[in-house]
Amino acid sequence: MNNQNLLAEAIQQLQSHSDSAQADAEILLTHCLQKSRTYLYTWPEKTVDSVTETTFRQLLAERLRGVPIAYLTGQREFWTLNLKVTPDTLIPRPETELLVETALSLLPTYPANILDLGTGTGAIALSLASERPDISITACDFSTAALSVAAENAHNHQIQNVHFTHSDWFATLPQQRFDMIVSNPPYIEANDPHLIQGDVRFEPITALTAGHDGLDDIRHIVQTAPHWLVNCGWLLLEHGYNQGNAVKALLQTIGFQQVRCLPDLAGNDRVTLGQWLAA
Incomplete structure (x- = not known):
């Protein structure tokens, strides 16, 4: 034929x-x-x-x-990179590029120290690293299988300024301070009907859901981040289309300043950020 x-x-x-x-x-x-x-x-x-x-x-x-196209071909384009994707990782999505774009706009001009929580394929960390080879990025994930994929992606693109480490959020990271923390954590509600529809049916559930309201992991990150940020450091979080106000309130309650939500191309709140000013 x-x-x-x-x-x-x-x-x-x-x-x-x-x-x-x-x-x-x-x-x-x-x-x-x-x-x-x-x-x-x-x-x-x-x-x-x-x-x-x-x-x-x-x-x-x-x-x-x-079965998602990305899992069938084993790859997905993200930012300027062609990334390996496996069923052990979340499939990188175009809306996450807003997180990368925002992070790049806020990074200091000097060589900064960045933390990427829940790196998955390494999409966010590797995109930032490819644009700013002078910065140092620690990218962690609790999944060793995902970390293996991320490390392979770094090798394939000859990116050397990302260090991958096994950690459940901050749990086993060596104590240090970062100029910026970025994360696309799980944020889907545990009983969300979308979990049995489309591509997400085949993606790792641990990379998708976070408690009854989808905010469990975001709460933990927001509450813990101040202990890991330098003075004037930034926290950037991707979240669900209807969670902008809730995430904004979480950051403000903890004491973050300049808190704001940014919309994706569809006009939905997609990234919320705040700056930590030490007392």
């Missing part, structure tokens, strides 16, 4: 299962062919060999079952 026919068949099958049927089919086929998406339209009549077609159909069957 040629590229055009195989693609058309896949799109037809995916239409009732995915909101991005054409993109899904193209990504999976180009992944199997190890070609660009332009290739599919430049050579529509090119015959796909039987081994590649079999592999493609196997991946298509998994996608029809709901």
